[in-house]
Amino acid sequence: MAKTRSAWIDPEIAESLRGFPDFDFSLDKLPAMRAGSIFEPQSAPDIERVELTTEPDGVALSVLRPVESANEPPVLYWMHGGGMVIGNRHMDDARMIEWCRSLGCVCISVEYRLAPEASYPAPLDDCEAGLRFIVEHADDLRIDSRRIGIGGRSAGGALAAGLALRCRDGANVPLAFQYLEYPMLDDRGLTPSSQLEGLPVWTRESNTFGWRSYLGDRYGTDDVPADAAPARVSELSCLPSTFIGVGTADCLRDESIDFAARLCRAAVPTELHVYAGAVHGFDMFADTAVARTAARDSADWLARQFGQRTIG
Template sequence: MDARALLDPEIAEALAGMPSFDGFSFEELPALRAQREAMLAQVQLSDAVERRDLTVPGPAGAPDVVIRIHRPKGAAGPLPALYHMHGGGYVFGSRAMDDLRFDRWCPALSCVGISVEYRLAPETPYPGPLEDCYAGLRWVYEHAADLGIDRAWLGIGGASAGGGLASALALLVRDRGEFPIAFQLLIYPMLDDRMTTPSSRWEVPVWTPRSNEAGWRAYLGPRFGGDVPPYAAAARAGDLRGLPPAYVMVGSLDGFLDEDVDYAMRLTHAGVPADLRLYAGAPHGFDGLTPGTRLARLARRDMEEWLARQFAV
């Protein structure tokens, strides 16, 4: 299948001026990371949200974890909250990637946003990044009152690799049983290291099969191609019962299409409320890369409406 021929015309036009990203070497990562952080530094934010960074205890024997708290200015009382993990194929990104997302969502949804700075692969492979996310989430839950958060409505979410971490984190929270979470927002999550589905081999824009393999190799280290636990790749989980309600969104021209749709179906079969949204002609990351397009606006509206329902319960 020629996936590019099915690309939404408006998105295709918006992507035309952007540099392609097709695989990477580990030696290139420092320069690529610096380039992306420089781009993030140019993002213009509003003055409607207060942002502060906190350093909280990390996993046992590991460094502390930095989290960024976003709160709408002037908001009183405990608010619902979304604990979010940025994308970047497990090898790129920082908490700053979520600044624009929460600049919109915190005032619009009257919520608190938390973005976690987990360690990146390959320097820190699984389980380090996931344990960072768990440690930060546990601290937020335990200190919810001090943060002005109603922990009864504390949910988790993430985009791409962050969505993979969010789905794994939901499994970890369920199985450790130390505290509950209210929901999971999975934005085109990176779930399956095996890359055996038809869509995982498509030559699609943005995140190609070569990029996907490089990301999984970095994250899994010596586990790649072998015995991988479900906390590393949630698509491998055999039992999805008892997980919180989920929202799964993906574009029809995303290499993650098959694994994401399958995961949403398996959640449903396991008795977990799962809302699946599929956007025809959309590639990976379309809502952030082409924010002015019709599909991007639609995807943002759908996510916000679902989050508003979770927060209003």
């Protein structure tokens, strides 16, 4: 007998989902959702924060650094999630602060324009402008330009993967790694998981809305560049070391697994973690065992990319 959809979800996460708001992304609900997703900067006494704006592009960046950091520390350049349509650069501050503290790195998050008002390539252009700025101003920022990795979750994972393709194909910006948490990679909705109904947090309908908003008139056509929807790229060789994490109860599960498999076949050092029963955005439920396991896996992998011992 086939399991019900609820039986696919980790019991601790299922309990946390009781009373959890039902995210239904649509154009008429977007203003209210945006109003509820304006995150304020978080601070910590041991973490220094600097706010910058690139010139001439006018892209806002938040730079988080341990107060007692090593000389020229490595960098994680971060793109937030939100389905391409909501969120801001402060929404992952708590995670960034913890990584700064435990890994001794600098975390820089970028404020990219949101769809549908700013469709592709505008959000990705903003991310590229921010990356170029930190590379060109590495001395001023006191960072190691040879150890800049990029990362993001969900929509931010799509932007990070697209940015990695741009860097490989002509942007002439070397990357140390790409870190992708349950990334949006494929606009076509061809995989079995992309057709699952009734999943919490991020439904197939919301996924369609996010892609339609981001791609604009390109949505549903063959005129979708690979850096817009990275699953479409035909050649994955020469990309940087990659981490991909996704849950089994996520509509993005199969495209994440497929992308990791293709990276492996292209001889890209790739680490894939598939978490049983985890839904999209399951790191929100930090007190669950699966979220704690995923957090350790992420920190261990990042530590290795930064040339450190793994986190105990």
